[in-house]
Amino acid sequence: EATHLPSPVPTRSGVVAHRGASDEFPELTLIAYQQALEQGAEALEVDVRLTADGVPVLLHDPRTTRVGDRDLWVHSSTLEQLSGLDVGSWHPVHSSPEPVLTLRSFLVLAEAYPHVRLFLETKHPVPTGGRVEVALRDELAYFGLDRPAAFADSRAVMMSFSVMAVRRFRQLAPAVPTVQLRERRNVLKSWPAEGFGAQLMGPSIAAIRSRPWLVDYWRSRGMGTYCWTVDDPADLLLCRDLGVDWVGTNVPSRALAVLDGP
Numbered sequence: 574e575a576t577h578l579p580s581p582v583p584t585r586s587g588v589v590a591h592r593g594a595s596d597e598f599p600e601l602t603l604i605a606y607q608q609a610l611e612q613g614a615e616a617l618e619v620d621v622r623l624t625a626d627g628v629p630v631l632l633h634d635p636r637t638t639r640v641g642d643r644d645l646w647v648h649s650s651t652l653e654q655l656s657g658l659d660v661g662s663w664h665p666v667h668s669s670p671e672p673v674l675t676l677r678s679f680l681v682l683a684e685a686y687p688h689v690r691l692f693l694e695t696k697h698p699v700p701t702g703g704r705v706e707v708a709l710r711d712e713l714a715y716f717g718l719d720r721p722a723a724f725a726d727s728r729a730v731m732m733s734f735s736v737m738a739v740r741r742f743r744q745l746a747p748a749v750p751t752v753q754l755r756e757r758r759n760v761l762k763s764w765p766a767e768g769f770g771a772q773l774m775g776p777s778i779a780a781i782r783s784r785p786w787l788v789d790y791w792r793s794r795g796m797g798t799y800c801w802t803v804d805d806p807a808d809l810l811l812c813r814d815l816g817v818d819w820v821g822t823n824v825p826s827r828a829l830a831v832l833d834g835p
């Protein structure tokens with residue numbers, strides 16, 4: 574069973590590269606993660622979906638309209654169909670042809686950076702309900718990332734907006750810490766959040782701006798905070814001052830400069 578965070582106030586929020594260094598590079602691609610690592614990100618965030626043939630891949634949206642050179646539904650396309658896609662050329666800053674990453678190839682990259690934390694979010698198209706958590710557990714087991722560990726030592730963290738998905742994953746992989754994601758509109762809905770057993774709460778920055786006291790409240794109940802998506806320097810400083818444990822940002826280089834600054 575994953576142990577709860579001792580929840581001391583962190584000395585400074587850890588920087589999670591949200592979809593990689595995704596402001597400057599196409600999200601969820603190898604180059605975005607390599608750049609995030611070069612910039613010194615302390616953790617990487619990914620979105621996981623299942624293909625029609627059950628392969629976990631890194632894509633945020635249910636279909637590829639926004640980032641792909643062809644429009645496909647992820648859940649009804651095979652890995653082979655998705656493999657032919659270019660999900661990099663659309664990017665306004667760094668346009669280069671990039672393939673869809675499988676979770677397996679992402680974890681191979683991550684293996685070379687054992688000190689970097691992995692924040693793995695499952696997405697929930699109705700047709701694949703439940704199977705994506707099983708696929709994530711299987712991939713983590715393949716890399717030995719599902720072993721019992723205190724959160725302080727644990728590399729992989731599962732997260733979801735879905736309360737059911739977090740609960741389901743805790744049964745599948747009890748040693749892996751979880752994050753219960755929340756938007757501003759439902760940040761209080763999960764009250765009391767500890768009922769879900771997540772080690773961390775994952776509010777949006779809008780939720781924290783409107784209810785900053787939540788960070789202390791959760792800490793007093795043994796839970797840490799992962800706040801997303803924090804790109805603005807004032808928001809980064811707010812998170813730091815509140816003792817937010819982790820900030821998800823599209824601009825890891827800026828976040829590190831701001832958080833380590835005077």
Ligand code: G3P
Binds near residue numbers: 591618633754
């Ligand atoms: O890291 C959590 C955050 O990514 C949730 O929102 O839509 O960017 O996946 P979204």
Ligand code: CA
Binds near residue numbers: 618619620694
């Ligand atoms: Ca996400």
